[in-house]
Amino acid sequence: MSATPTLTIWVDGIGRSQADVERVLRESIRQAAPGTEFVCLIADDERYGEDWPVDAAVLVVPLPEDDAASLNRLLSQTRSDWVVWIDASANLAPGALGHVETAVARFDIDLLYGNARLPGSQRTHRPAFSPIRLRSQDYFGDVRGFRVEALRQSGGFGAGNAGAHPLDLSLRLGADAARVLRIPEILSVSAMAIRPSTEQHRKVVAQFLGSRGIVAEVTVVAEALQVTYPLVSAPLVSIIIPTRGSSARIRGAESVLVVDAVRGILERSTYPSLEIVVVADDETPQSVINALVCLAGDSLRLVRWSEDFNFSAKMNRGAIFSRGAYLVLLNDDVDLITPGWIEAMLGLAKQPGVGLVGSLLFFEDGTVQHGGHVYSASWAGHIAFGWSADRDDDLGSMGVDREVSGVTAACAMIRADTFWQLGGFSLDYAGNYNDVDLSLKVRGSGRSVIWTPHARLYHYESKSRIATVEPSELVTLRAHWGTWLLSDPYWPSSPQQP
C-alpha cells in the first residue's frame, strides 16, 4: 500500500440528468486532491454537447448496454489506487473525499462506504459491514470505494450486471469482512437512504451465492430482496421449552401457554423433523403434562426440573436431552405466525459463519416486541420495541435478514455443537441477560448473530413474566462484556452522533 493512495472518481450518470452529473463532478473536482482522475459514465445514446462545461480533464465514457468490457478496460487503464463510485443522483457531502482519502491512507482495506445526509437534515446510520444483510439489500449508499488492485484480482466487472455493479463488487470484495470499512462520517447528500432493489440486484445476488455453492432462491419483495435457502436435507431440530405450566388470558380466552405453544408448533409448522423438549418444573399441573403427552406423542421429550428457578440451567438441561443437530430456544408463551419459521431460521443458521438466529416477535396487540437486540451505553434493549407492525426505519431494516448484536432467547436457533462449544447458557444469569451473554459468546467466537423478519411469532411476554432484574446480573454482564455494550455496530443510531 503506497503512503498516499490516489483516487479515481467514477460518477455513474446512467439514467441521470446532465445537470445531476455536472453537479456531482463539480463538487468532486472541488474536493479532490491534485492528481485525482475523473471519469463520467453515461449511457451509449447519451451525448453531452459542446456546452459540457465541467472540466476538460474529465473522461466521459459512453457505455453500451452490456458495459462490463468497457468498465474493465477503464479499470485496467487507471493509475489510481482506489475507485470512488458515486451515483449521480446523490451529491458529495462537504469533506467527503477528504474522509475517504484519510481512511484509505490509514487502513489496509479493500472496500468502504459511509453515511448519508437525507432531506430534512436527517442522517442515515448505516450498520457495520453486514454480509448477510447485503444479500437482501444494497445498503451501502451512493458513495463507496473499491481498492483497484482488489477489484482486478476479483475479476473486475461482471458481464450482464449493468445497473448493479456496485452491489456485485461489494458482495465479492466483502468476502473478507475485516477489509471492509464503514466510515462513520457523512459521504453523500441523498434523496433516500437506500435505493429499491431491482431485478438486476436479484440477479447479482443469485449469481454471487451460486458462485459460492450456496443453494438459494432470491426474489424481489417490496423494495428488498428475500433470500430463501431451500433445505436439501431436514436435520432433526429440537425445540427446548422451559415451563411451569402457567396459564394466562390471551385474546380474551384462557390459555395454558405451553400447551397452546406446542399445539401451534405441531399443527402449523411445515418443517418435517422436530422434537419438542419440555423442561417442566415439578409443580407443573398434571393436566398440562397429560395434554402435552396427548398432543405431541413420540415427538415429546419430557424433562423434569426440581431445583430452584434458573432459566439458564433449565435450558442447559433441555439441551442435554436434545437429540437434534439444531436447537430452538423457545419460551412457552409464544405462538407462531409463519408456518415456515423453522425453515427460515435453519436456512440462515446453516450459512457459514452464522452462530445464532433470532426472529421477529410481536406482542399480543400486534406491536413489535423484538427486532433484534441493541447494546448501547452499557445497556441491552430490543430494536423496534413497541413499534407498529408497519413501521420501519429509513434503511428498511425491519424487512431484511440482518446482522445484529444479539437476539432474545424467547425464540432463537443455534447449532447444537456451537451451543456445547460455548458452554450453553451461563448460570450467572438466572433470570435476565442470559441471551445477551449467549449472543456475545457467539460473537466473541467469531460467528455472527442474525435476525430474520421471515420467522414471525407472537410473544405474550407481558402475560407471563414480571421483569425483575437482579443488579448482580447486570454487574456480571458488564464485567464480562463491558466494551461490547458501549455502542452497537449494527444499530448505530447513537444519540451522541451528530
Place this chain on the structure above:
Amino acid sequence: MINSSSEPWVGPEAEIESVDRLRSLENLLKLTDRIKSLEAELTQVSTTRALTPTEQLDAEQQLIAMRASPPWRVGRVVTMPLRIMRRMLRRNSHR
C-alpha cells in the same frame, strides 16, 4: 394456574444413563462457560484485542462526541484550577 398439590407431575420422562451422567454433562457446560467468561473478561483488560478499522473509527467518534458533551466540558471547567496548579508545580520543580 399452578398446581397447588405438593405432588410432582408424573409422565414419560426422557431418559439418560444415570444421574451422574446428567451432572457430568451439566458440569461440562458450566466449566466451558466459565472458560468463555474468563476469556471475555481477559479481553476487556487486554490491550491486544485487534479492533477492526470500523471499530477504531467508531471508538474515535465516541471520544470526539464525549469531549464535545456538556458533562465533559463542565468537568474541564471545574478541574481547571487543579490542572493549572499542577502545571505550575511541575514547572517549578523543573527549575
